[in-house]
Amino acid sequence: MSFDPVAFSLWPAVLVWLQVVGVSLALALVVGFGGAVASHGFRGFGVAFGEIVAGFRDLFSLSLGRIYALAKLTFLEAIRRKALLVFVVFAILFMFAGWFITDTGQKAALQVKVHVIFVTWTLSTLSLVVVMLLACWGIPEDIRVRSIHTVVTKPARRLEIVLGRILGFSGIATVVLAVMASVGYVWLNRQVPPESQSELTCRRPIYGAISFLDRTGDPAKFGINVGDTWMFRSYIEGSSKARAIWNFPGVSASSLDADENLQLESRFQAFRSHKGTMDRQLLYRFEFVNPEKELRVPYKLMEVAEFIGSTETVPRKIRPDGGVKEYDLINDLVDSKGNLQVEVSCVDPGQYLGMARPDLFIRTPDAPFLAGYFKSVVGIWLMLLLVVILGVSASTFVKGPVATLLTFCIVVIGQVFRELLDKVAKGTQEGGGLFESIYRLIAHMNPTTPVPDGLATQVMKTVDRGLENLLWVFRQILPDFSYFNMAPYIANGFDVPFDAAVLPSIVVVMAYFIPCVIIAYYSLRLRELEAK
Amino acid sequence: MSAETSEPVIQVNNLSKVYRDFWGRKKVRAVNSLTLDVKKGEVFGLLGPNGSGKTTTIKMLLGLLFPTEGEIKILGQNASDVRKNERIGYLPEESYLYRFLNADETLDFYGRLFNLPAKVRKQRTDELLSLVKVEHARRRQLKEYSKGMTRRIGLAQALINDPDLILLDEPTSGLDPLGNRDMKDLILKLKGMGKTILMCSHLLADVQDVCDRIAILYGGELKVLGRVDELLKQKGATQITAPTLTPEAIAEVEAVLKKHGVNQVQVDNPRSDLEDLFLRTVQESREHPGRRIAP
Numbered sequence: 001m002s003f004d005p006v007a008f009s010l011w012p013a014v015l016v017w018l019q020v021v022g023v024s025l026a027l028a029l030v031v032g033f034g035g036a037v038a039s040h041g042f043r044g045f046g047v048a049f050g051e052i053v054a055g056f057r058d059l060f061s062l063s064l065g066r067i068y069a070l071a072k073l074t075f076l077e078a079i080r081r082k083a084l085l086v087f088v089v090f091a092i093l094f095m096f097a098g099w100f101i102t103d104t105g106q107k108a109a110l111q112v113k114v115h116v117i118f119v120t121w122t123l124s125t126l127s128l129v130v131v132m133l134l135a136c137w138g139i140p141e142d143i144r145v146r147s148i149h150t151v152v153t154k155p156a157r158r159l160e161i162v163l164g165r166i167l168g169f170s171g172i173a174t175v176v177l178a179v180m181a182s183v184g185y186v187w188l189n190r191q192v193p194p195e196s197q198s199e200l201t202c203r204r205p206i207y208g209a210i211s212f213l214d215r216t217g218d219p220a221k222f223g224i225n226v227g228d229t230w231m232f233r234s235y236i237e238g239s240s241k242a243r244a245i246w247n248f249p250g251v252s253a254s255s256l257d258a259d260e261n262l263q264l265e266s267r268f269q270a271f272r273s274h275k276g277t278m279d280r281q282l283l284y285r286f287e288f289v290n291p292e293k294e295l296r297v298p299y300k301l302m303e304v305a306e307f308i309g310s311t312e313t314v315p316r317k318i319r320p321d322g323g324v325k326e327y328d329l330i331n332d333l334v335d336s337k338g339n340l341q342v343e344v345s346c347v348d349p350g351q352y353l354g355m356a357r358p359d360l361f362i363r364t365p366d367a368p369f370l371a372g373y374f375k376s377v378v379g380i381w382l383m384l385l386l387v388v389i390l391g392v393s394a395s396t397f398v399k400g401p402v403a404t405l406l407t408f409c410i411v412v413i414g415q416v417f418r419e420l421l422d423k424v425a426k427g428t429q430e431g432g433g434l435f436e437s438i439y440r441l442i443a444h445m446n447p448t449t450p451v452p453d454g455l456a457t458q459v460m461k462t463v464d465r466g467l468e469n470l471l472w473v474f475r476q477i478l479p480d481f482s483y484f485n486m487a488p489y490i491a492n493g494f495d496v497p498f499d500a501a502v503l504p505s506i507v508v509v510m511a512y513f514i515p516c517v518i519i520a521y522y523s524l525r526l527r528e529l530e531a532k
Numbered sequence: 533m534s535a536e537t538s539e540p541v542i543q544v545n546n547l548s549k550v551y552r553d554f555w556g557r558k559k560v561r562a563v564n565s566l567t568l569d570v571k572k573g574e575v576f577g578l579l580g581p582n583g584s585g586k587t588t589t590i591k592m593l594l595g596l597l598f599p600t601e602g603e604i605k606i607l608g609q610n611a612s613d614v615r616k617n618e619r620i621g622y623l624p625e626e627s628y629l630y631r632f633l634n635a636d637e638t639l640d641f642y643g644r645l646f647n648l649p650a651k652v653r654k655q656r657t658d659e660l661l662s663l664v665k666v667e668h669a670r671r672r673q674l675k676e677y678s679k680g681m682t683r684r685i686g687l688a689q690a691l692i693n694d695p696d697l698i699l700l701d702e703p704t705s706g707l708d709p710l711g712n713r714d715m716k717d718l719i720l721k722l723k724g725m726g727k728t729i730l731m732c733s734h735l736l737a738d739v740q741d742v743c744d745r746i747a748i749l750y751g752g753e754l755k756v757l758g759r760v761d762e763l764l765k766q767k768g769a770t771q772i773t774a775p776t777l778t779p780e781a782i783a784e785v786e787a788v789l790k791k792h793g794v795n796q797v798q799v800d801n802p803r804s805d806l807e808d809l810f811l812r813t814v815q816e817s818r819e820h821p822g823r824r825i826a827p
C-alpha cells in the first residue's frame with residue numbers, strides 16, 4: 001500500500017479560496033465596468049452597477065418553488081429522453097466482467113482489490129459520461145429550440161434557471177449512481193469468492209506521526225536511503241540505536257478490540273546487506289514508551305512479513321520478557337493527552353528495516369465494508385456534482401459540444417495531469433519548461449544536462465517562467481479531482497477517512513459551486529437567449 | 533374610458549435593433565427608430581410583411597433581445613426587469629414548449645414559475661385546457677400534438693397567470709377556422725376584462741375586427757400608426773355603402789352627386805379596407821423608402 005492519507009486542513013484552504021475568488025471578482029469587476037464604459041460611454045457605470053444590484057436582488061428573491069419546478073423539468077427531460085439507457089450498458093458490463101476478472105488463484109487481498117476497482121471504475125466512468133453529456137447539453141438545447149423563451153418571460157430568474165438545472169442534473173446523478181452502486185454492491189458480495197470475503201472490510205486505522213533516530217541515537221528526519229529511487233520508505237539499521245518512532249494520537253480504551261487487545265498492523269520492508277539467517281525473516285521489536293512516566297516497555301521479538309503485512313494482537317496487559325511487573329497499555333503507556341508512542345527497532349545486525357508513516361497503524365475495530373463502499377460512492381457522487389456544476393456553467397456561454405469538451409478537459413486535467421501540472425508550474429519538472437524542453441528535444445539533449453549559458457538561454461528561461469506563472473494560475477483555478485477517488489482505500493481494505501478524503505471532496509465542490517453559479521448567472525443574463 | 537386618455541402600458545422610444553454575427557459584424561437592421569405606445573385596455577395590432585421586425589420588437593419588449601438603441605418601458609419597468617413578467621403573458625411565434633411534457637405537466641410547470649399554489653394551478657389548468665379545447669389530449673406528450681394543438685397549449689400557457697398584458701405573436705397561425713374564430717372571440721373577451729393586448733398577425737380581416745389601433749412596419753420602420761377606424765376613413769372622401777344597386781340607381785346617384793359639383797365618383801364592390809391600406813402602405817414604402825405614410 002502506498003497511499004499516505006494526510007488530514008485536510010480546512011482553514012488554509014478557505015483562505016486560499018478567498019484570495020483566489022477575491023482576486024477573480026476584482027478582475028471581473030474591472031473588466032465588467034471597463035467593458036460597460038467602453039460600450040455605453042459614461043452611462044456604462046450605471047449599467048454595470050445596475051447589473052450588480054439586479055444580481056443581489058435576484059439572489060434575495062430566489063424562490064424554492066421555481067427552482068424545484070425547473071429541477072423537475074430537467075429531471076423529466078432526461079428520463080423521457082431515455083438517458084437512463086446507461087443502465088443497460090452497465091448491466092451488460094457486469095454480466096460479462098465476472099468471467100474475466102475473477103481469479104481464485106490470487107491472494108485474497110488482490111482479488112478484492114481487482115473487483116472493487118472494477119466496480120468503482122465502472123460506476124464513476126459510466127455515470128460521469130451520462131451526467132457530463134446531460135449537463136452540457138441541457139441549456140444549449142433549451143436555447144436552440146427556444147423553449148427557454150417561455151421560461152425567461154415568466155418570473156423565473158436566470159439564477160433560478162441555473163440552480164434548477166444544477167439541482168435537476170444532480171438528481172439524475174443521484175438516481176443513476178444509487179441504482180448502479182446498489183447493483184455493484186450486490187455484485188461484489190456475490191462475485192468475490194467466499195474465501196476472500198474476509199478482505200471485504202474497512203480497517204479503521206489510527207495513523208501516527210513518524211520520526212527517526214539515527215544509528216548513534218540522535219534525532220533524524222529520515223532513516224537511511226538504501227538506494228531506492230522511490231523515497232517513500234526509509235530504513236533503520238539493525239542492532240544499532242536507530243529507531244523509527246510513531247506517535248499515535250487519540251488512543252483510548254475504545255481503540256481496543258472486543259477482547260481488549262490492541263491491533264497493530266504493520267507493512268515493513270526488509271533490506272538485507274548480507275544473507276544473514278536464511279531460515280527466518282528479519283526480526284524487529286516494538287517498544288512502548290511513555291515519556292511522561294519515563295516508562296519503556298519492550299514487546300516481544302517478531303518476524304517481518306514482507307509484502308503481506310502482519311497484524312500483531314497486543315494484549316492490554318503487557319508483562320515484558322517474563323518479568324513480574326505488568327503494565328496496562330491504556331492506563332500506563334498512553335500519556336495524559338491520549339498519545340501512544342511506539343518505537344520500532346531492527347534486531348539483526350547489518351540488516352535494514354524500511355518503513356514509512358502509514359506502514360504502522362493501530363487497527364481499531366473494523367467497520368463493515370458497506371460503510372467504506374458508501375463513502376466512496378459519496379465520493380463519486382460529489383465528483384458528479386462538480387461535473388454538473390462545471391458543465392451547466394460552461395453550457396451557459398458555449399454550445400453543447402464545446403461545453404462538453406471544456407468540461408471533459410477540466411476533468412482530465414484535474415484527474416490525470418494534475419501532478420505534471422504541479423511540477424511544471426513549480427519549475428521542478430526535469431528538463432525545464434515548454435521552450436527549454438523543446439530546445440532539448442531538438443538538440444538531442446538529455447533532461448539533466450545543463451543548458452549552455454547565453455542570452456538565448458536567458459530569454460528562453462524567462463519566457464518559460466512566464467508560462468510557469470500562467471500554469472500556476474491554471475493550477476489554482478482548475479479543480480483537483482484526485483480527492484474524489486476513494487476507491488484505493490476500500491480496494492485495499494480500508495475505511496475512507498473523513499478528514500483526508502470526504503471533507504476535502506465536499507470542500508472542493510462547495511468551492512466551485514459559488515463562483516461557477518455567479519459566472520453562469522451573469523452569462524445567461526448578459527447574453528441574448530437567441531440561437532445563433 | 534377611451535383608449536387615448538388612459539396610461540400607456542408599453543412605451544417604446546426610438547427603438548432600434550441591429551443583428552450582429554459572432555464577430556460583431558452587422559447583419560441586418562431589423563428595427564429602426566421605432567416609437568410607439570400601447571395604452572391600457574386596448575388591443576394593438578402590429579402589422580407588416582414577413583421580416584419587417586414584428587417578432588424582433590416583441591422580443592425586445594420582453595427582454596429576450598437587447599435593443600441596440602432606444603428605450604422601452606413596459607408596465608412601468610425596464611424590459612430587462614424580470615419582475616414585469618408577473619403580469620405578462622407571451623405566446624411566441626412558434627410554440628416553443630417542452631415537447632416531452634404533457635399538457636397537464638406543461639401548465640403545471642408554468643404555473644409553478646408564478647409560484648401559484650397547487651390548488652390554483654389545478655383549477656387554472658382545467659379552465660384553460662377547456663378554453664383552448666385540448667382537454668381530450670391532456671395526458672399526451674406535446675411531441676405527439678398537431679401544430680394547431682400545440683398552438684392552443686401555447687396560448688393556455690400564456691394565460692396561466694391571468695396576465696394584465698398579453699403579447700401574442702401570430703396567435704392564429706396554424707389554427708383551423710373554428711380555432712381562428714375562437715381566438716378572435718377570446719381576444720375580445722380578454723379586452724372586455726380590461727386586459728391590454730399586443731398582437732401581430734397577417735390575417736388582416738381579423739386584425740380589423742379586433743384591434744383598436746394598429747402599426748404597420750416595413751423594413752423595420754414604422755409606416756402607419758393610428759386608430760383602425762380613423763385610418764380606414766379616407767381623408768377627402770366619403771363612403772356610401774348600400775346593398776348592390778342596379779345600374780339605373782347608380783346613374784341616378786351619380787346625377788345627384790354631379791349636381792353638388794362632385795365629378796370623380798368611384799363605384800365598385802366593397803373590399804376589406806385594411807387589406808387595401810396594407811397593400812398601399814407596402815407599395816408606397818417600396819417606392820419611397822424612408823417616408824412615413826400615416827399619420
Ligand SMILES: Nc1ncnc2c1ncn2[C@@H]1O[C@H](COP(=O)(O)OP(=O)(O)OP(=O)(O)O)[C@@H](O)[C@H]1O
Nearest residue numbers: 530551559560562581582583584585586587588589
Ligand atoms: N436571430 C436573428 N439573427 C439575425 N437576424 C435575424 C434574427 N431574427 C430575425 N432576424 C432578421 O430580422 C428581420 C426581422 O425579423 P422578424 O422575425 O422580426 O420579422 P417578422 O416581422 O416577425 O416576420 P414574420 O412575419 O415572418 O414573422 C429579418 O430580416 C430577419 O432576417
Ligand SMILES: [Mg+2]
Nearest residue numbers: 586587588625
Ligand atoms: Mg414574426
